Amino acid sequence: MKVLSVIIIFLGIFQELKAQDTTVYKPNRIHEFKWVPLPAVGSNPANGWMFGLAPSATWYMGNPADTKMSNFVGNFLYTTKKQWIFSSRSNIFLDKNKWILVGDWRYFITSQPTFGLGSSAPNEPGEDPARPGVWRGEQQMDFSLIRFYETVLRRIGDSKFYLGMGYHFDLHSKITNFSDEENAPELEFSHDAYNIARGISTDKYILSGITLNAIMENRDIAVSPYEKNFALLSYKVNPTFLGSVKSSSTILMDYRHYFNLSQRRKRHLIAVWGMGNFLVSGELPYMNLPSIGWDMFGRSGRAYAQGRFRGESMVYTEAEYRFPLQQNKETFGGTVFVNAGSFSSRDTNEKLFEQFNPGYGLGLRVMINKKNRTTITADYGWGQKGNSGFYLNVNESF
Template sequence: MKTIRIVAMITFAMIGFINLSAQETDSIPEGSYSKGVSITPIPVIAANPTLGIVFGVTSSFSWTMGNPKNTSPSVAVGSLTYTTNNQLISYLRGNAFLSEDSWNLLTDLRFQITSQPTYGLGTGPRSNTLLVDGSEGDVNINNPYKKTPSRQMMEYNFFRLYQTFLKRYQDTRLFLGLGYHLDMFSSIDDHLLDLESDPNRITHHYAYNTSKGISTKSYALSGISLNALFDSRDNTANPYKGRYAMINWRVNPKFIGSTTTNTILWTEYRGYFNLSEERPRNLIAVWLYGNFVTSGDVPYMNLPALGWDTASRSGRAYTFGRFRGEDLVYVESEYRFPLQKDKDKWGGVVFVNAVSASSRTEDVNLFSHINLAGGVGLRYMLNEKARTNLTLDYGWGTNGSQGFFLGLNEAF
């Protein structure tokens, strides 16, 4: 708890300085049209169950590429951080709308020199082990403020390049288009794996990949996607109303760089239900997504996994990739509310989430086991015009998992 207090004090001590950078944008008169980019940088100090203590900088970017009366604001978030687990994490994610929302461009670019434990597939008892024989359980890595022993980690380099182009269909909020998706895992070093010990120490990553005839040192998925997107949100960074629904079917053939040929389906829904006409920030938000391998074999780290959504915000309370399988379904609900009577600077949230994953190789069916989590959060609006929020959450999950999460913009 001492670490939580220190992190919280440092984080919110920064708000006075950060707020100065947002004031110029907030002062733009209502109805005016500014072509500039609003940039909100924040230094990061946080704790995460996978990463340990995190240091770095995160910036939110918002701009409009047309008349604000008929063009949605574009939003991007970039980050560069280093952790006490010797991990380098960088990313740039963007959701851009061209003039009159004629096109919607989605970008996800990441490079990581990182590590994480690799659990058994599916949800349920099998997912609580780090080795195939059930030993090396996860008791040492549920405390986000204690460095995970390096012998339990799998180190790797990760590169992602996603770019999707969506054309608006007539005068609707429906967008249709194509995308290219590349995920590369390389320099994999599985510390727990020991093929010379007696008995052998076999990790779930090694067992799964070798059973599929896939390398355990490096692999990639490279594919083209077909996409349908409906987006009626009033703001992509922090919606007060509207709906979001997406279907993405990705085909990953070997001839364009995939290690294996396969297809993967992503389906997603987000809804925002206002509880007060006078205070639009008082609302219930709902998030549901499903990720499914629809054909072929997928390398272990490319399988659907908790926390590997586009914004990496699902599963607050758990480590990245804590639950993984050929099929994964996630649902979350969050109550968002203002903490001031007449202003929207400060807000709070209460959230609950649930995840279920399958393992076809081990006959673990989807929904046979469900893992729950919940938590609370504090919000500070850095830029009221762009609705850029600084988010501070703490979550609790099953098996003692817990975590402190700092970010920009809402989780969904």
């Protein structure tokens, strides 16, 4: 869905809360805490006007000489379409990086368009030629989401590798499909047709599972890396005895690499990102299928609306050129990026790599804390068939 207008105004006071004694570090205590309260006002067609807060924080749980920076990003928003959007995402490194705690908590009372499954899902609504009687193209959905994801990982010796487990819970409820099209009552919505065919409720369902995780964390600062790389392999099992409506398993692979182009100005770099999310066994409810824009920080698919493409398997890739805009200062920077995603669906007989949905765009960066690299990012992306969007966030996209 094309975003017609987005206006985000940051109105706040930046304050820094430092430890009283920065020369003596105690394990598992907070040091050099930096809190950035960012009141926000925004507008887009999906949410209307949005009002609230977009705070972020960085800190150390040990000596910065041997402990990576922890970070938190939150959103607390209310919209003129009577939507509530609350989220909390965090990466916490304990003393000497021995443990990593990764959290993704959300509570949404919201609405969002869905377009059907596969990479070829069109913008305009109409009957799916592959499934007579089923709607395809833009369909509006109201729903509530409660999400609790928490992962604990242990460092392997003195290496950059971590192993751990996590618990992931999603509750979608109060799901309602609707359309302004005159013939909508004659067609079955994509969400309902998919779930009914698999014996899943159309108005409420739970996905509850355990993840086995392996991470390589080699970035210098996770919120805005200048060099090195990151990798994640996560296998998720969703058994019915933990509450899942259907048993299933998935695998997620995520790799990011940062190629520094200048030793003098390390902000001058090329960043690449590859991600795959695959259904391995069983059946997932519709809204739990791999989808664009539903990664942890919602940064994939700039140029497309969240949920624009969805399928049983997903492959996504992105490359971004980042550069400073000042000769001797780091306050302002810029970026240009390209991305592409491909989705498979058994319902539409689409396979991975049969079709890609590319996007491209450019952006502005404003670094409000040089030491911690806390950065406000503003991007505009263009996609296929008139899709486009404006994105304003805290910290780099990946």
